[in-house]
Amino acid sequence: MRTLVSTFTEGDDDKVLLAMRHLPYDGLVLLVVEDFEGPSLNRIRKLEGLSGHTVDIRTVEADGFMPMVDSISEELSALSFDKLKGSRNEILLNISGGSKIMGDAALLAAFRLGIEAYHCDEVVIKLPVLKGATAKDRFTELQVRLMGILADEEMPLGEVIKSMQPNNKASAERTIRELKKQGLLKSRAKDGKVLLTLSIEGREVARATRFSRRT
Amino acid sequence: MAIVFGTLGYRPKSLIPTLRSTKNVEKLVFYCGADRSEKEAVEKVAEARKEVLDYCAQMGIAADAIDLPDPFDFKGVSLRIRADIRRYKKQGKTIAVFNIAGGTRPTSSAALLACILEGIPTMYIHDITYEEIPLPFLRIEYSQVLSGEEKAILKVLRANRGKDITEVELAAMIKKHKATVNHHIKNLVAKGAVRLDRHPQDSRKRVVRIEESTDLLFGDDE
Numbered sequence: 358m359r360t361l362v363s364t365f366t367e368g369d370d371d372k373v374l375l376a377m378r379h380l381p382y383d384g385l386v387l388l389v390v391e392d393f394e395g396p397s398l399n400r401i402r403k404l405e406g407l408s409g410h411t412v413d414i415r416t417v418e419a420d421g422f423m424p425m426v427d428s429i430s431e432e433l434s435a436l437s438f439d440k441l442k443g444s445r446n447e448i449l450l451n452i453s454g455g456s457k458i459m460g461d462a463a464l465l466a467a468f469r470l471g472i473e474a475y476h477c478d479e480v481v482i483k484l485p486v487l488k489g490a491t492a493k494d495r496f497t498e499l500q501v502r503l504m505g506i507l508a509d510e511e512m513p514l515g516e517v518i519k520s521m522q523p524n525n526k527a528s529a530e531r532t533i534r535e536l537k538k539q540g541l542l543k544s545r546a547k548d549g550k551v552l553l554t555l556s557i558e559g560r561e562v563a564r565a566t567r568f569s570r571r572t
Numbered sequence: 573m574a575i576v577f578g579t580l581g582y583r584p585k586s587l588i589p590t591l592r593s594t595k596n597v598e599k600l601v602f603y604c605g606a607d608r609s610e611k612e613a614v615e616k617v618a619e620a621r622k623e624v625l626d627y628c629a630q631m632g633i634a635a636d637a638i639d640l641p642d643p644f645d646f647k648g649v650s651l652r653i654r655a656d657i658r659r660y661k662k663q664g665k666t667i668a669v670f671n672i673a674g675g676t677r678p679t680s681s682a683a684l685l686a687c688i689l690e691g692i693p694t695m696y697i698h699d700i701t702y703e704e705i706p707l708p709f710l711r712i713e714y715s716q717v718l719s720g721e722e723k724a725i726l727k728v729l730r731a732n733r734g735k736d737i738t739e740v741e742l743a744a745m746i747k748k749h750k751a752t753v754n755h756h757i758k759n760l761v762a763k764g765a766v767r768l769d770r771h772p773q774d775s776r777k778r779v780v781r782i783e784e785s786t787d788l789l790f791g792d793d794e
Contacts, residue, residue, distance in 0.1 A: 421698075421705070422696045422705050422707070423705065423707075423708075452681060453646075453677075453678075453681075456677075457676075457677040457680050457681075458696070458699075460677055460680075460681050461672065461680055461681055461684050461696070464681055464684055464685060464688075465684065465688070465707065468688050473764065476646045476647075476678070476681065478644070478646065478678065479644075480647075482646055482647050482784070482785075482788075483783060483784050483785040484685065484785055484788065485685075485689065485785040485786060485788045485789035486764065486785075487717050487718075487763045487764060487765065487789070488762060488763050488764045557706070557708045558708060560708065561708040
């Protein structure tokens with residue numbers, strides 16, 4: 358199933374219609390920051406209704422840029438997987454609707470997850486999101502696992518190694534060294550213990566890989 | 573010494589905080605523009621532009637205000653910004669940050685795209701608090717995701733856009749074995765950079781078509 362997802366606010370009907378005309382899709386999802394009714398939404402609903410379909414409206418987090426990126430990533434990630442059929446859905450994302458911050462957040466989410474994305478405003482422009490260039494593709498399973506364990510926390514080295522079981526201590530330490538070398542992990546000594554934490558980039562990788570699981 | 577890039581709309585306050593928070597700013601390069609049919613918008617942007625230039629003059633920061641001919645032309649703006657970033661990079665300059673908070677919606681998104689593709693640290697400014705929000709995306713130079721051979725194939729396809737080129741013809745053009753080219757084409761299809769379409773005259777053959785998005789991926793100067 359192909360799902361066309363578009364960022365949306367009142368007045369964006371022409372942008373969505375352009376995407377609907379040019380991009381093949383089975384289902385339409387509009388991402389909004391708050392529930393609303395208006396002529397633009399009614400127009401799209403009416404057109405979708407003529408083909409026997411409904412419009413799926415999903416509200417995303419509006420409080421801050423990164424929370425919005427995470428919220429859009431979450432929606433895209435959920436839409437990428439059909440729970441009933443147990444199969445993957447193809448997602449086409451139009452970032453031209455909604456507020457400026459929402460469009461930018463959607464653009465970032467598309468690159469984060471490797472989602473096919475477009476800017477549809479008078480002309481349709483496909484964005485150069487390369488598949489195979491996401492965080493998920495750049496790191497090994499062990500590296501991803503370790504970053505997932507740390508996430509936003511600071512943990513003692515011993516505890517991290519323990520959490521990495523059944524992988525042995527040597528492989529956990531090697532993974533820690535690899536991530537430190539890439540600037541994704543930091544360490545400091547406190548009360549005779551080594552504490553590990555992810556850098557800002559490391560946290561982004563942890564978030565991105567978490568959202569990428571289903572894409 | 574560092575260069576700050578930014579987009580500007582009506583509010584200098586969405587750009588100036590980045591000059592204050594960045595160490596050793598040598599120069600500000602910012603992009604602005606308004607719908608020329610809207611007099612009020614044109615005036616507001618001109619006023620904001622002047623305020624930013626005045627601030628830079630007082631602070632001894634060199635400034636380059638770039639007036640975009642069409643701030644709603646997403647592709648045009650992105651290519652322009654990308655070319656400028658590359659020019660400064662080639663000169664060995666450090667681009668400290670790109671503030672994408674101001675300007676039209678397509679200008680801001682186009683700037684973000686250029687930053688993602690060039691691996692430039694990017695900043696947003698909160699609408700109300702004017703707090704800076706760094707965007708923690710991975711610094712991947714996306715064109716580096718492609719191998720040298722893949723880039724060479726894309727270069728030939730870009731130069732021959734509109735022509736119906738099969739894999740065999742492509743192999744002859746780049747002087748590589750067709751099996752080698754087939755391998756690279758498979759990778760490029762998987763990455764979403766090219767697609768295989770039926771040949772318009774011979775349905776048994778497939779032609780290799782480059783995706784339009786590769787223009788944005790490479791920029792104008794590659």
